[in-house]
Amino acid sequence: MTFPPRVFSGIKPSGDLHLGNYLGAIRRFVPLQKTHHCIYCVVDMHAITVWQEPEDLRRATYEVAAAYIAAGIDTKNHIIFNQSQVLQHAELAWIFNCVARMGWMNRMTQFKDKAGKNSENVSLGLFAYPSLMAADILLYKATHVPVGEDQKQHLELTRDIAQKFNNDYGKRIKDLHLDAGYFPLTEPMIAGAATRVRSLRDGTRKMSKSDAASDMETIYLLDDADAIANKIKRAKTDPEPLPEDVKDLENRPEADNLISIYAALADKTKQEVIAEFGGKGFGVFKPALAELSVSVLSPIATEMRRLVGDKGELDRILRDGADRARAIAETNMREIREIVGYVR
Numbered sequence: 001m002t003f004p005p006r007v008f009s010g011i012k013p014s015g016d017l018h019l020g021n022y023l024g025a026i027r028r029f030v031p032l033q034k035t036h037h038c039i040y041c042v043v044d045m046h047a048i049t050v051w052q053e054p055e056d057l058r059r060a061t062y063e064v065a066a067a068y069i070a071a072g073i074d075t076k077n078h079i080i081f082n083q084s085q086v087l088q089h090a091e092l093a094w095i096f097n098c099v100a101r102m103g104w105m106n107r108m109t110q111f112k113d114k115a116g117k118n119s120e121n122v123s124l125g126l127f128a129y130p131s132l133m134a135a136d137i138l139l140y141k142a143t144h145v146p147v148g149e150d151q152k153q154h155l156e157l158t159r160d161i162a163q164k165f166n167n168d169y170g171k172r173i174k175d176l177h178l179d180a181g182y183f184p185l186t187e188p189m190i191a192g193a194a195t196r197v198r199s200l201r202d203g204t205r206k207m208s209k210s211d212a213a214s215d216m217e218t219i220y221l222l223d224d225a226d227a228i229a230n231k232i233k234r235a236k237t238d239p240e241p242l243p244e245d246v247k248d249l250e251n252r253p254e255a256d257n258l259i260s261i262y263a264a265l266a267d268k269t270k271q272e273v274i275a276e277f278g279g280k281g282f283g284v285f286k287p288a289l290a291e292l293s294v295s296v297l298s299p300i301a302t303e304m305r306r307l308v309g310d311k312g313e314l315d316r317i318l319r320d321g322a323d324r325a326r327a328i329a330e331t332n333m334r335e336i337r338e339i340v341g342y343v344r
């Protein structure tokens with residue numbers, strides 16, 4: 001069975017959006033609108049897998065929606081909405097909780113990283129998170145999911161869940177005259193120069209919303225020009241000039257990170273950036289990176305601030321998006337309930 005090309009992706013409103021979210025996800029969402037029908041979700045149900053102050057959750061939800069729009073998502077021809085407005089996400093997640101195996105879930109490295117030594121005391125939702133993520137994607141039979149590298153394993157789990165559902169219910173699916181491969185085996189889209197943006201102070205750690213020891217580690221989308229320039233100026237580096245060959249970045253995580261950021265912001269490859277800056281010191285490269293970062297991020301921040309100042313307009317966009325998402329979700333859920341054997 002071939003599925004119409006459809007993109008789904010989401011971002012958690014679990015803190016302030018940062019450059020990693022932008023380069024690994026949001027920036028890449030924009031061009032896909034030309035080739036796919038796109039659904040971009042603010043995944044608030046994922047955010048509450050760790051404690052969120054209700055007011056912070058609301059603020060961050062509007063901010064993620066504003067970032068999508070400010071970055072260039074067309075809300076008329078595509079869909080943006082917040083997950084909790086479409087209850088079918090929770091409904092399908094429960095079915096997938098019953099499809100996914102404990103052994104699969106136990107292997108999820110992001111859970112291990114986030115739970116750390118505290119695994120007895122984290123929420124059940126945090127453990128089940130990847131099953132809800134599979135539901136988000138498969139509810140719309142999405143064929144492609146643009147994400148950063150940290151989500152690769154969750155996408156593999158999504159394919160495993162789809163495959164097992166298709167097999168377990170294979171006879172029922174056939175009896176109902178539905179297509180044999182009911183759910184698609186969704187392709188992750190992990191591409192570009194900055195699929196894993198790292199902390200500016202420690203090139204071995206991912207830049208993250210909730211894991212920064214200091215503000216200097218992270219460039220936030222709402223940082224002003226001075227803050228961006230200052231953080232780049234003080235970013236950790238090594239004493240060597242930039243190499244002439246991209247291979248020589250291998251054991252230089254901080255240099256590699258800054259080159260990757262530059263490349264992604266300039267829509268270039270790392271090799272192209274090296275061709276321009278190879279042999280030069282960070283005293284030359286950092287100001288160029290700061291200038292480029294400000295020129296790309298400042299207009300987005302300005303537009304985000306304008307949008308979050310008009311909650312009425314954002315509410316209208318999110319409600320309209322949720323209505324259109326729900327229509328697709330409910331059409332699929334009706335079949336899924338039949339497949340599972342629920343009496344309606």
Ligand code: AQP
Binds near residue numbers: 022195
């Ligand atoms: N550092 C990163 N580099 C590249 N891509 C990244 N993403 C996140 N961090 C980086 C991508 O952003 C999208 C949204 O991620 P999320 O909000 O669902 O949660 P996350 O991956 O757990 O991101 P954070 O920012 O680290 O959030 P917290 O700290 O709250 O867990 C995804 O496509 C992700 O790959």
